[in-house]
Amino acid sequence: xxxxxxxIAIIGxxxxxxxxxxxxxxxxxxxxxxxxxxxxxxxxxxxLYDLWLWRWNPLEHVPVLRRRYCGKISSTxxxxxxxxxxMMSVKQTLFSVQITAQTDTNSSITVVGLITKEYxxxxxxxxxxxxxxxxxxxxxxxxxxxxxxxxGPDTGTIKGKYWTSxxxxxxxxxxxx
Numbered sequence: 001x002x003x004x005x006x007x008i009a010i011i012g013x014x015x016x017x018x019x020x021x022x023x024x025x026x027x028x029x030x031x032x033x034x035x036x037x038x039x040x041x042x043x044x045x046x047x048l049y050d051l052w053l054w055r056w057n058p059l060e061h062v063p064v065l066r067r068r069y070c071g072k073i074s075s076t077x078x079x080x081x082x083x084x085x086x087m088m089s090v091k092q093t094l095f096s097v098q099i100t101a102q103t104d105t106n107s108s109i110t111v112v113g114l115i116t117k118e119y120x121x122x123x124x125x126x127x128x129x130x131x132x133x134x135x136x137x138x139x140x141x142x143x144x145x146x147x148x149x150x151x152g153p154d155t156g157t158i159k160g161k162y163w164t165s166x167x168x169x170x171x172x173x174x175x176x177x
Contacts, residue, residue, distance in 0.1 A: 004046075004049075008042055008045075008046060011041070011042055011045060012038045012039070012041070012042045013038070015037055015038040015041040015042065016034050016035060016037070016038040019033070019034040019037040019038065020034050049094065050093050050094045050095055051093050051094075054093075054094040060094070061122075062094060062115055062122070063115065063122050063151045063153075063155050064092070064155065065090045065092050065097070065124075065151075065155050065158075066090065066155060066156070066176045066177070067089065067090060067091075068087070068088065068089055068090070068176075068177040069087075069088040069090070069158070069174035069175060069176055069177060070085070070086075070087060070088075070174070070175050070177055071085070071086040071087070071088050071101075071172055071173055071174040071175065072084070072085060072086065072172070072173050073085075073086050073103070073162075073170055073171070073172050074170050074171045074172075075168055075169075075170035076168050076169050076170055077140075077168050077170075084103050084104070085103065085104070086101050086102065086103050086172070087101065087102045087103075088100070088101050088174050089101075089102075096113065097110065097113035097114065097115060097124060097126060098110045098113060099113060099126055099128065101128070105132060105133050105135070105136045105140070106130050106131065106132045106133065106136070106140065107130070107131045108128040108129060108130045108131065108145070109128060109129060109131070110126050110127070110128050111126075111127045111128060111129055111144070112126065112127050113125070113126035113127075114126070115151065121150065121151070121152075122150075122151040123148060123149065123150055123151060124147070124148075124149040124151055124158075124160070125146065125147070125148055125149075126146070126147050126149075127144060127145070127146045127147075128144070128145050128146075128147070129142065129143075129144055130142050130143050130144075130145065130164075141166075143164050143165045143166045144164065144165045145162050145163065145164035145165065146162065146163060146164075147160055147161070147162040147172065148160050148161055148162075149172070149174070155176070156175065156176040157173065157174065157175050157176070158173070158174040159171070159172070159173050159174075160172055
């Protein structure tokens with residue numbers, strides 16, 4: 001965020017200068033009009049940058065996650081290793097990550113997600129809430145969980161682990177669809 005303040009200020013000043021040059025204001029209302037053009041322009045550019053444009057900036061080092069992944073969960077559910085297929089859907093902006101997951105008996109959605117750096121490598125942390133299907137709700141009730149996924153230079157395959165409020169843990173692997 002800090003690295004974006006200077007470019008945003010420069011863009012705002014440039015938009016104000018162009019509006020001033022085009023309208024040559026003589027009153028306070030004219031200057032306020034130029035300022036409103038600058039604020040509106042900077043806001044529009046910032047929103048577009050957060051949503052999409054950052055992905056093509058070579059100076060931006062946040063890994064770009066794919067939209068869909070197939071995955072495999074290896075869980076310690078009921079103290080016996082269980083392996084299950086999972087489908088992951090990722091929506092990412094520069095400042096947010098939202099993940100939905102679907103297995104044969106359960107779905108989940110991100111409560112909060114963050115890509116951060118640890119020891120020079122990018123890591124995705126996200127906390128999710130499960131929504132089990134009605135047929136398994138008594139044996140596997142809704143719960144919260146957290147994942148720590150290691151993001152290498154190739155986001156085609158992502159590996160990590162998870163732990164839940166019910167005490168289960170496991171490993172998870174995502175592969176680009």
